[in-house]
Every structure is written in C-alpha cells, then in structure tokens.
Amino acid sequence: xxxxxxxxxxxxxxxxxxxxxxxxxxxxKSEDIRLFRLLRESMNKIEPAYVATYPPSECGIATFTKxxxxxxxxxxxxxxxxxxxIRREHEIExxxxxxxxxxxxxxxxSYLDAAKFLNExxxxxxxxxxxxxxxxxxxxxxxxxxxxxxxKPAVIxxxxxxxxxxxxQKRIVxxxxxxxxxxxxxxxxxxxxxxxxxxxxxxxxxxxxxxxxNVHRVSAQSVKRALGMxxxxxxxxxxxxxxxxGIEYVIMAMPKILEKHPNAxxxxxxxxxxxxxxxxxxxxxxxxxxxxxxxxxxxxxxFNNRFLSLDELVRYLCATDVYVTPYLNKDQIVSGTLAYAxxxxxxxxxxxxxxxxxVLADGRGILVDFExxxxxxxxxxRILDDPKLKESLxxxxxxxxxxxxxxxxxxxxxxxxxxxxxxxxxAEQLSKVRA
Amino acid sequence: MxxxxxxxxxxxxxxxxxxQLTGELDAYTSARFREVMVDTIExxxxxxxxxxxxxxxxxxxxxxALVGGLKRCSERNGKIMxxxxxxxxxxxxxxTGLEKVFPLYENEDEAIAAFGSKL
Numbered sequence: 001x002x003x004x005x006x007x008x009x010x011x012x013x014x015x016x017x018x019x020x021x022x023x024x025x026x027x028x029k030s031e032d033i034r035l036f037r038l039l040r041e042s043m044n045k046i047e048p049a050y051v052a053t054y055p056p057s058e059c060g061i062a063t064f065t066k067x068x069x070x071x072x073x074x075x076x077x078x079x080x081x082x083x084x085x086i087r088r089e090h091e092i093e094x095x096x097x098x099x100x101x102x103x104x105x106x107x108x109x110s111y112l113d114a115a116k117f118l119n120e121x122x123x124x125x126x127x128x129x130x131x132x133x134x135x136x137x138x139x140x141x142x143x144x145x146x147x148x149x150x151x152k153p154a155v156i157x158x159x160x161x162x163x164x165x166x167x168x169q170k171r172i173v174x175x176x177x178x179x180x181x182x183x184x185x186x187x188x189x190x191x192x193x194x195x196x197x198x199x200x201x202x203x204x205x206x207x208x209x210x211x212x213x214n215v216h217r218v219s220a221q222s223v224k225r226a227l228g229m230x231x232x233x234x235x236x237x238x239x240x241x242x243x244x245x246g247i248e249y250v251i252m253a254m255p256k257i258l259e260k261h262p263n264a265x266x267x268x269x270x271x272x273x274x275x276x277x278x279x280x281x282x283x284x285x286x287x288x289x290x291x292x293x294x295x296x297x298x299x300x301x302x303f304n305n306r307f308l309s310l311d312e313l314v315r316y317l318c319a320t321d322v323y324v325t326p327y328l329n330k331d332q333i334v335s336g337t338l339a340y341a342x343x344x345x346x347x348x349x350x351x352x353x354x355x356x357x358x359v360l361a362d363g364r365g366i367l368v369d370f371e372x373x374x375x376x377x378x379x380x381x382r383i384l385d386d387p388k389l390k391e392s393l394x395x396x397x398x399x400x401x402x403x404x405x406x407x408x409x410x411x412x413x414x415x416x417x418x419x420x421x422x423x424x425x426x427a428e429q430l431s432k433v434r435a
Numbered sequence: 436m437x438x439x440x441x442x443x444x445x446x447x448x449x450x451x452x453x454x455q456l457t458g459e460l461d462a463y464t465s466a467r468f469r470e471v472m473v474d475t476i477e478x479x480x481x482x483x484x485x486x487x488x489x490x491x492x493x494x495x496x497x498x499x500a501l502v503g504g505l506k507r508c509s510e511r512n513g514k515i516m517x518x519x520x521x522x523x524x525x526x527x528x529x530x531t532g533l534e535k536v537f538p539l540y541e542n543e544d545e546a547i548a549a550f551g552s553k554l
Contacts, residue, residue: 019465019466019496020462020495020496020498020499021498021499022495024498024500024503028506032510034509035502035505038536039502042535043533043535043536074494075527075530075531214461214462402492405492407495408492411523411526411527414530415526
C-alpha cells in the first residue's frame with residue numbers, strides 16, 4: 001500500500017479565489033464613499049447567527065456550517081455573522097473570531113446562557129444545525145433548552161431524519177419543529193418523512209439541497225497527470241472513515257474489477273472519524289488493511305489517512321473516474337461526500353440509501369445492492385467499459401450539482417431568512433393593530 | 436473548463452453599450468466579464484446594459500464585478516441596467532437589495548427607454 005500526497009506543483013489545479021461583492025464593497029469604502037453609501041443604504045441587512053459545531057472541530061456538520069456561513073456572508077457585505085459553537089468541555093478549539101459564544105456540549109446551563117446571549121445581541125435570526133450527537137443530553141435533548149429560551153426566530157437544518165426514531169428521538173424532533181419557524185431538510189424524501197412519521201406541519205418543512213463547492217468540470221486526465229496517476233482508472237470514496245461506510249465491499253470488489261481493468265486503483269480518502277477513533281482506535285482501518293493483504297491487492301488500494309482540505313478533495317474528485325458511496329445504512333438522508341461528487345460531475349455508484357436513491361435518480365448515477373461486492377464490481381466495470389455511459393452519468397450529475405453549488409444554496413438560505421423575518425414582522429404589526 | 440462557461444458579446448445600441456452574457460457568471464468567469472466591462476466603459480460606454488437572459492446562475496463574484504463596473508460608470512455619470520434576468524438571477528438581486536442599485540428590466544427596449552428618460 002502506498003500513500004498519496006499532493007506536492008506543491010500539483011496544488012496548481014484549484015478553485016479560483018473569489019473577488020466577491022464583500023471585497024468590492026470594502027474597497028469602495030476608501031475609493032468611492034458615495035457609491036459605498038448608496039450600497040449601504042440600498043442593500044438588505046440581516047444579522048444571522050448559527051448554532052452548530054464549527055471548525056477546527058473535524059466533523060461533517062462543522063464543515064457544513066462553515067460553508068453556509070461563508071457563502072451567505074458573501075452576499076451580505078454589511079452584516080456581521082455570529083457563530084455559537086458547540087464543543088466538548090475538555091477540548092480547546094482555536095476558533096475564528098466569528099465564534100462569539102461557546103456551548104459546552106454536556107453543560108445544560110450553557111444552552112440557556114447561549115439563548116440569553118443571542119436574545120441580548122443584535123442577531124435577527126438563528127440558524128441551528130441539528131444532528132442528535134452534537135448536542136448534550138439523551139439524544140441531544142439539551143437543544144430544546146436553547147430553542148425554548150430563544151426569543152429570536154429560529155430555523156433548523158435537520159441532518160438526520162430517522163424513519164424509525166425512538167420515542168425520545170421523535171419527541172425531540174417534534175418539539176424542535178414546534179419551537180422553530182421552519183425546518184430545513186435536504187431532499188424531498190426527508191420532507192415526506194417529516195410529514196408522515198413526525199406529523200410536521202407541511203408549511204413548516206422546506207427543502208434546501210446540501211451545498212457543493214463551485215467546481216467547473218475539468219478533464220480528469222489533466223488532473224490525473226498532476227497526481228502522477230495518468231495511467232490509472234481511479235475509483236474513490238472520501239469522508240471520515242467509519243464502519244458504516246462499507247468500504248470493505250468495494251475492496252472485495254477490486255479483484256473482479258482488476259481482472260478487466262488491471263490499472264484500476266481504489267483511493268480511500270480521509271481520516272478515521274475522531275469520535276470513532278476515540279473508542280475503537282483504527283480497528284476498522286486495520287480490518288480493511290487485512291482484507292487488502294488477504295486479497296493481495298496492496299498496489300491497487302491507497303489510503304490517505306488525514307482530514308483533506310477542500311482543494312485537495314476537489315483535486316482527487318476531479319481525477320476520479322468512478323466515485324462510490326457503499327454506505328450500509330438504508331435510512332441515511334444526506335451525504336456531504338455524495339453531494340460533492342455530484343458537484344464535481346462524477347460517474348457515481350452507490351448503495352440505495354435514501355439520499356442516494358433520490359439524488360441519483362433519472363440517470364445521475366447507478367445504484368447497487370447493499371453489502372454486495374459483485375454488484376459494485378459489475379457497475380464499476382460497466383462504467384469503465386463504456387465511455388458514453390460514463391459521460392452521460394457525469395453530465396447528468398454535474399447539471400444537478402450546479403443547482404446545489406454553495407452560491408445558490410446561500411441564496412436559498414438568505415431567501416428563507418428574509419421570508420421568516422418578514423412573516424414575523426407582519427405578525428407583530430397585526431398584533432399591534434389588534435391591540 | 437468544459438460546459439456552462441460564460442459567453443460574452445458586446446455591441447452598441449445608440450450611445451449605450453450592451454454586454455450580452457450567456458452561461459454562468461461566477462468565480463471562474465467574472466474576471467473576464469469585468470475586463471470586458473472595463474473595456475466597454477473606457478471605449479465610450481458610460482451607460483451600460485447587461486443582458487442576462489442567457490445567464491443561468493450568478494454568484495457574489497458576479498455581483499462584485501457589476502459593482503466594480505458601476506464605480507467606473509458613475510465616475511462618468513453613467514449607469515448600469517440589467518435586462519432579461521431569469522428567476523434564479525432575479526432572486527439574487529432581490530434578496531441582496533441590489534435591484535435598487537441595478538434596475539431590472541424585462542427587455543432592452545425598456546432599459547433604453549429608461550436611459551432616455553434619465554439622460
């Protein structure tokens with residue numbers, strides 16, 4: 001097994017630096033004060049706050065939150081976003097200045113303190129990212145303390161929508177929806193589950209897709225050359241590694257793939273999930289390594305066992321011929337890594353978990369059986385054998401992914417924030433008139 | 436870059452410069468749009484129409500380029516008007532409030548008429 005590492009020269013293929021509205025406005029302040037003032041008077045103002053985990057914490061929600069915050073801020077040059085970060089008591093996180101308050105996950109009173117901080121701030125609206133595990137208490141129920149004490153309007157993004165929740169999990173979601181103005185889910189299936197399983201008011205559940213980086217399609221061949229893998233057929237999976245990923249089934253599919261395509265390489269990109277590492281160390285990765293050794297395919301599977309930067313990730317994705325999400329949990333309602341692969345316009349093979357079923361419909365990907373190396377191998381070979389099929393999958397994925405580029409998703413979030421605020425203002429005016 | 440790049444065509448309608456865009460105005464393409472806009476303004480087009488009928492998406496770097504263009508136009512007492520914005524693009528102007536800075540018109544004739552009344 002060899003490790004893949006990017007050199008400086010290979011870093012040249014990257015997402016362009018954006019000279020965005022915010023930078024232009026900052027520049028105008030010294031260059032053209034009259035135009036600066038016109039913009040300041042004309043542009044909509046909004047002061048959003050975000051409650052979630054936040055980098056440098058290494059978790060999918062933290063990355064997602066930073067993407068949302070950054071993307072929205074680009075459209076709101078006269079606003080100052082606030083992040084309330086959730087962290088474990090014993091961790092010391094060197095947060096950016098934008099993190100103005102911290103919740104200690106298992107300290108119940110800090111949820112009320114956070115609500116007090118937000119109520120007394122100039123924040124207009126609070127966006128909460130929800131995943132049971134990031135909040136303290138049983139099934140993360142302390143989030144209800146925060147929402148219950150919050151006087152500002154809140155919207156909640158649900159990263160997990162369980163089809164078969166425990167009674168406590170169901171109660172928490174129902175109460176969250178009650179306490180928030182709107183619940184955001186990332187696919188239509190999630191919305192339907194919210195209505196059917198949780199009895200949510202349809203008017204309170206909306207769909208905004210998972211954002212993806214703004215990546216224009218490039219020739220995989222040019223990126224492969226830069227990675228020193230020009231002669232390889234690249235299959236990849238990325239993300240925080242854990243047992244639910246089902247990576248062993250792709251590894252077990254490799255011998256059959258190699259019979260037909262001896263130049264195939266499977267790249268497993270990403271470190272072991274820090275939460276998983278804390279209780280079982282690297283035992284899952286060790287099991288994968290043993291499988292690779294047993295199959296004698298050491299030269300055809302490569303690990304990059306660390307948290308990858310966005311630029312690195314995008315480069316590997318651009319070089320990929322077939323992206324695979326062999327996940328094992330049928331109920332998984334969102335996958336950031338699958339969303340990213342769509343955004344990069346990749347030919348995708350996936351098990352049919354709920355999110356994949358919806359986003360890969362209509363020829364945007366190929367679904368395979370759960371825990372089936374045979375089915376994975378057949379689909380990957382089909383794509384590698386048929387350039388027309390590969391191109392058609394890539395084009396369909398890319399077109400779908402463009403709508404979910406972060407700059408579009410940010411507009412969806414901002415639109416929702418304004419709608420919620422306008423509705424609340426109207427309600428306040430009406431109640432004044434009635435009084 | 437393969438598809439959904441930005442197409443740019445420049446022409447004149449009387450003394451108004453018209454820049455017609457097709458594709459996506461984003462971080463990959465806005466620098467090129469900015470260059471064309473600066474050229475058009477410096478070659479006597481203080482008043483500009485940016486036709487966005489064929490623009491599928493615009494991001495904040497596209498908006499930034501427009502603001503940069505407006506700075507140059509306003510130094511020459513000119514304006515920038517947007518025509519034909521599709522719903523997704525229109526939404527971006529409305530949500531940011533920039534439709535108050537860059538008036539949106541259905542078509543070029545309406546924008547030319549508006550310039551006429553303001554020249």
